[in-house]
Amino acid sequence: MRDDLGAFVAGPRVTAAGAATGPLAGWTFAAKDLFDVQGHVTGCGNPDWARTHTAAGSTAWCVQRLLDAGATLVGKTVTDEISLGLLGINRFDGTPINPRAPGRVAGGSSSGSAAAVAGGLADVALGTDSGGSVRIPSSFTGLYGLRPTHGAIPVDGLMTQSPSFDTVGFFAADAARLLALGRVLLPPGTDTRFDELLVATDAFALADAVVRDGLQPAVQRIGLATRDVTLAPEGILEWCRQQRLLQSFEFGRTFADWVDRTNPRFSLEVARSLVGAAAVQHLDLGEARAVRAQATARLESLLGSNRLLCLPTAPVLPIRRDASLSEMGAACDRIIELTCIAGLAGLPQINLPWAQTADGIPIGLSLIGPRGSDLALLAWAAAH
Amino acid sequence: MRDDLGAFVAGPRVTAAGAATGPLAGWTFAAKDLFDVQGHVTGCGNPDWARTHTAAGSTAWCVQRLLDAGATLVGKTVTDEISLGLLGINRFDGTPINPRAPGRVAGGSSSGSAAAVAGGLADVALGTDSGGSVRIPSSFTGLYGLRPTHGAIPVDGLMTQSPSFDTVGFFAADAARLLALGRVLLPPGTDTRFDELLVATDAFALADAVVRDGLQPAVQRIGLATRDVTLAPEGILEWCRQQRLLQSFEFGRTFADWVDRTNPRFSLEVARSLVGAAAVQHLDLGEARAVRAQATARLESLLGSNRLLCLPTAPVLPIRRDASLSEMGAACDRIIELTCIAGLAGLPQINLPWAQTADGIPIGLSLIGPRGSDLALLAWAAAH
Numbered sequence: 001m002r003d004d005l006g007a008f009v010a011g012p013r014v015t016a017a018g019a020a021t022g023p024l025a026g027w028t029f030a031a032k033d034l035f036d037v038q039g040h041v042t043g044c045g046n047p048d049w050a051r052t053h054t055a056a057g058s059t060a061w062c063v064q065r066l067l068d069a070g071a072t073l074v075g076k077t078v079t080d081e082i083s084l085g086l087l088g089i090n091r092f093d094g095t096p097i098n099p100r101a102p103g104r105v106a107g108g109s110s111s112g113s114a115a116a117v118a119g120g121l122a123d124v125a126l127g128t129d130s131g132g133s134v135r136i137p138s139s140f141t142g143l144y145g146l147r148p149t150h151g152a153i154p155v156d157g158l159m160t161q162s163p164s165f166d167t168v169g170f171f172a173a174d175a176a177r178l179l180a181l182g183r184v185l186l187p188p189g190t191d192t193r194f195d196e197l198l199v200a201t202d203a204f205a206l207a208d209a210v211v212r213d214g215l216q217p218a219v220q221r222i223g224l225a226t227r228d229v230t231l232a233p234e235g236i237l238e239w240c241r242q243q244r245l246l247q248s249f250e251f252g253r254t255f256a257d258w259v260d261r262t263n264p265r266f267s268l269e270v271a272r273s274l275v276g277a278a279a280v281q282h283l284d285l286g287e288a289r290a291v292r293a294q295a296t297a298r299l300e301s302l303l304g305s306n307r308l309l310c311l312p313t314a315p316v317l318p319i320r321r322d323a324s325l326s327e328m329g330a331a332c333d334r335i336i337e338l339t340c341i342a343g344l345a346g347l348p349q350i351n352l353p354w355a356q357t358a359d360g361i362p363i364g365l366s367l368i369g370p371r372g373s374d375l376a377l378l379a380w381a382a383a384h
Numbered sequence: 385m386r387d388d389l390g391a392f393v394a395g396p397r398v399t400a401a402g403a404a405t406g407p408l409a410g411w412t413f414a415a416k417d418l419f420d421v422q423g424h425v426t427g428c429g430n431p432d433w434a435r436t437h438t439a440a441g442s443t444a445w446c447v448q449r450l451l452d453a454g455a456t457l458v459g460k461t462v463t464d465e466i467s468l469g470l471l472g473i474n475r476f477d478g479t480p481i482n483p484r485a486p487g488r489v490a491g492g493s494s495s496g497s498a499a500a501v502a503g504g505l506a507d508v509a510l511g512t513d514s515g516g517s518v519r520i521p522s523s524f525t526g527l528y529g530l531r532p533t534h535g536a537i538p539v540d541g542l543m544t545q546s547p548s549f550d551t552v553g554f555f556a557a558d559a560a561r562l563l564a565l566g567r568v569l570l571p572p573g574t575d576t577r578f579d580e581l582l583v584a585t586d587a588f589a590l591a592d593a594v595v596r597d598g599l600q601p602a603v604q605r606i607g608l609a610t611r612d613v614t615l616a617p618e619g620i621l622e623w624c625r626q627q628r629l630l631q632s633f634e635f636g637r638t639f640a641d642w643v644d645r646t647n648p649r650f651s652l653e654v655a656r657s658l659v660g661a662a663a664v665q666h667l668d669l670g671e672a673r674a675v676r677a678q679a680t681a682r683l684e685s686l687l688g689s690n691r692l693l694c695l696p697t698a699p700v701l702p703i704r705r706d707a708s709l710s711e712m713g714a715a716c717d718r719i720i721e722l723t724c725i726a727g728l729a730g731l732p733q734i735n736l737p738w739a740q741t742a743d744g745i746p747i748g749l750s751l752i753g754p755r756g757s758d759l760a761l762l763a764w765a766a767a768h
Contacts, residue, residue: 089647091647259652260708260709261708263475263652263653263712264651265475265651266655268643268647268650274652324644325644325645325646325647
């Protein structure tokens with residue numbers, strides 16, 4: 001399978017049989033190599049992480065939950081190094097191929113999970129999303145993908161990155177499977193009936209024309225009463241700036257001791273994020289936390305309990321696999337401008353693979369729902 | 385040999401027989417893996433550099449000069465990644481062992497060259513010194529080592545780091561060999577008779593007590609009339625700050641295109657230097673250049689044509705091989721406070737391995753001489 005798509009991590013293949021019966025009996029799944037599987041080292045996409053960690057003593061809650069529901073683990077998948085990346089480029093384990101656009105990246109950091117599902121190597125896959133790491137690869141590879149409400153799915157047994165942003169997300173090629181997976185992983189939700197679609201004009205304005213124009217038919221397809229809104233009176237770029245500071249602060253703190261002890265090897269893309277994070281440790285984050293609270297209140301007020309918000313998942317198409325470091329940086333800077341929104345507020349966001357360019361490159365449309373509406377979002381998608 | 389001391393680079397062993405006759409006939413030498421040898425890739429201590437460069441079309445001037453003088457190349461040696469380091473730690477090729485202090489680093493970036501000579505694997509070795517990369521490993525491994533006058537030895541056929549600082553230096557276990565090597569590599573000099581020793585009190589004040597006190601007998605041994613001087617009325621730390629800016633600017637520019645194209649893997653120690661260098665590209669360096677000119681004029685005025693300046697080569701003992709990244713950074717910060725002096729002014733500096741701790745850890749004493757006095761410095765050392 002690695003030979004086909006470069007989707008599975010280096011080292012011994014990790015598999016585990018699912019229970020004989022259950023809602024997912026007979027399904028296959030892959031898990032990003034941030035999730036623990038008992039008896040195996042969780043490599044987190046970096047050789048020095050793997051070298052300095054021992055085999056997991058138990059299996060991550062989510063992985064066990066899927067096994068118990070009958071799904072069989074067929075492999076652990078490539079991730080951007082220690083999950084710090086949005087493009088899916090890994091200079092150690094290899095950059096997974098995007099089955100829908102082979103010359104372009106699959107998106108990250110849950111790159112191998114998306115590649116595995118998009119390439120038909122697994123029915124569904126687990127990823128994580130702190131800054132966009134399920135949303136972006138699902139958009140780039142043309143999959144349904146959910147970043148859930150922050151805190152809705154336990155993060156036990158997986159690598160911490162930025163605790164106030166970290167979520168467990170998942171991928172499927174169709175909305176019915178995504179819903180079935182959600183029913184296994186998510187707490188039971190209230191029965192929400194969405195009655196209005198808010199179109200985030202300031203978010204669409206940040207997207208390239210090919211994305212903005214390409215998504216218009218998908219927006220029409222949603223079929224709800226529509227209203228244009230401005231998300232951020234102070235500007236989305238201000239939300240983005242503060243989200244980056246907060247997330248940098250958190251992952252800088254998460255990795256500081258290990259980095260200091262280990263002097264790990266990283267691609268420069270990842271190293272510069274960590275170097276930047278070290279500088280954030282000395283900033284006053286009071287303003288950033290205030291902006292986060294404002295953004296959260298603003299989004300909650302817009303969404304109420306029955307509204308959906310739509311925006312492009314990514315403002316750009318997947319970049320070429322051989323892009324330069326500056327092109328990579330520029331793409332990430334753009335991407336975070338839109339992924340910061342649900343990230344700051346901890347709200348659920350689903351990617352709908354409903355559009356593509358004339359050349360067949362996927363363009364993802366996102367819906368953000370009210371806090372805790374995850375299952376309702378999945379059910380809505382499955383009904384459309 | 386690699387098994388003995390970890391001094392030689394990974395990959396195929398590079399050797400070349402010396403001429404049958406010549407002043408170095410029968411000698412062996414090793415060359416840092418920044419020097420080209422025709423038909424071999426110059427790896428520069430980083431796997432992505434090696435991967436993105438082709439075999440050298442010709443042999444570096446210095447290497448050819450030694451071969452023509454009768455010395456045989458017995459191997460290319462480990463260097464800190466793309467020469468950016470002062471400790472001799474390389475997370476890809478391995479960290480050469482310091483034969484004089486096996487639990488401690490050998491110093492860098494010409495770490496393998498120093499380790500090879502100190503361990504008896506080669507009679508002499510070539511290194512490079514931009515910010516201290518011959519001076520520090522010779523101090524840490526107890527060797528004679530010369531950083532020559534900037535421009536005195538051609539840099540053809542070796543990796544450029546920081547053009548206005550880059551020099552070719554060399555190591556030997558005794559001063560007679562260092563002199564013989566210098567006669568092959570350096571232009572003929574004037575016959576200088578040194579008549580006064582200036583003791584740089586502000587440089588000694590920056591050293592740890594174990595270094596400062598340990599060097600006192602060595603200073604006495606020099607045997608010249610002695611005068612205490614203050615090198616930098618504005619403070620050596622100001623010289624250091626400006627030297628770092630200038631060198632960062634230069635190596636940032638040197639590597640920028642390759643880094644951008646390649647997104648190379650580095651240890652975080654090296655990556656953070658490159659990230660810092662990218663920031664320097666936007667600074668106004670006018671003040672730094674003015675300080676460099678002042679420092680040069682000050683040192684030239686102190687040295688005249690017949691005086692020597694003595695200072696500790698390094699203000700600290702070699703740190704432990706397993707030091708943390710913050711300990712590594714702190715040690716480098718200290719080291720540059722003293723190596724910046726000859727570096728800024730482009731003056732020759734010789735390390736004399738004349739002292740050690742009670743435990744046998746080498747403590748190097750340095751002499752800086754007037755511009756172009758390189759051969760006179762070597763002859764003086766050989767006579768003492």
